[in-house]
Amino acid sequence: DQQVKQNSPSLSVQEGRISILNCDYTNSMFDYFLWYKKYPAEGPTFLISISSIKDKNEDGRFTVFLNKSAKHLSLHIVPSQPGDSAVYFCAARETGTASKLTFGTGTRLQVTL
Amino acid sequence: DAMVIQNPRYQVTQFGKPVTLSCSQTLNHNVMYWYQQKSSQAPKLLFHYYDKDFNNEADTPDNFQSRRPNTSFCFLDIRSPGLGDAAMYLCATSVEAGVSPLHFGNGTRLTVT
Numbered sequence: 027d028q029q030v031k032q033n034s035p036s037l038s039v040q041e042g043r044i045s046i047l048n049c050d051y052t053n054s055m056f057d058y059f060l061w062y063k064k065y066p067a068e069g070p071t072f073l074i075s076i077s078s079i080k081d082k083n084e085d086g087r088f089t090v091f092l093n094k095s096a097k098h099l100s101l102h103i104v105p106s107q108p109g110d111s112a113v114y115f116c117a118a119r120e121t122g123t124a125s126k127l128t129f130g131t132g133t134r135l136q137v138t139l
Numbered sequence: 140d141a142m143v144i145q146n147p148r149y150q151v152t153q154f155g156k157p158v159t160l161s162c163s164q165t166l167n168h169n170v171m172y173w174y175q176q177k178s179s180q181a182p183k184l185l186f187h188y189y190d191k192d193f194n195n196e197a198d199t200p201d202n203f204q205s206r207r208p209n210t211s212f213c214f215l216d217i218r219s220p221g222l223g224d225a226a227m228y229l230c231a232t233s234v235e236a237g238v239s240p241l242h243f244g245n246g247t248r249l250t251v252t
Binding site for chain 1 (some may be wrong): 181241
């Protein structure tokens with residue numbers, strides 16, 4: 027049973043526009059959420075995170091929004107750049123399971139010129 | 140640069156022939172993890188070490204074992220690889236269990252013939 031779902035396998039956005047990547051979860055015990063970015067032939071790299079006590083966290087061009095009632099989070103990239111083209115993974119941590127992250131299947135973002 | 144290094148990048152083994160994947164880190168992190176990622180699937184945690192304490196996920200097959208002889212190194216042993224074990228194996232580290240982000244290596248892609 028997939029507890030973290032990224033329902034869009036791919037997304038294409040024009041350079042300069044906003045990219046919105048979505049993630050849904052089913053486990054109400056998740057209390058911490060992260061986004062990772064992965065380039066081909068490389069491991070995932072940490073991008074941004076949010077605690078369940080917040081509804082927004084911003085870091086430069088990247089903003090993560092959390093809607094706990096809907097069990098939904100999204101990653102906004104504004105403006106999108108060609109270098110943002112990668113696979114983005116949503117991950118979540120369950121309260122009390124300090125080290126275990128549950129990942130989604132990823133969304134491949136393509137930023138076109 | 141401090142980093143997580145996985146060797147080899149590509150590993151081919153025969154059905155049933157034991158194989159060992161290696162991971163080393165220069166970050167001096169307490170926690171080391173092994174994830175398995177099959178094509179188009181989410182990375183799945185196999186087990187992790189908090190210092191020398193080994194923590195196995197309940198659904199990790201007995202075929203998979205791990206060793207951490209010191210802080211810097213961690214090994215994944217697959218005793219009798221099956222065709223279904225072909226995957227990308229990702230090693231990761233974190234300072235502490237919990238909210239500190241994971242730092243991933245570039246992975247080892249295992250092929251079983």
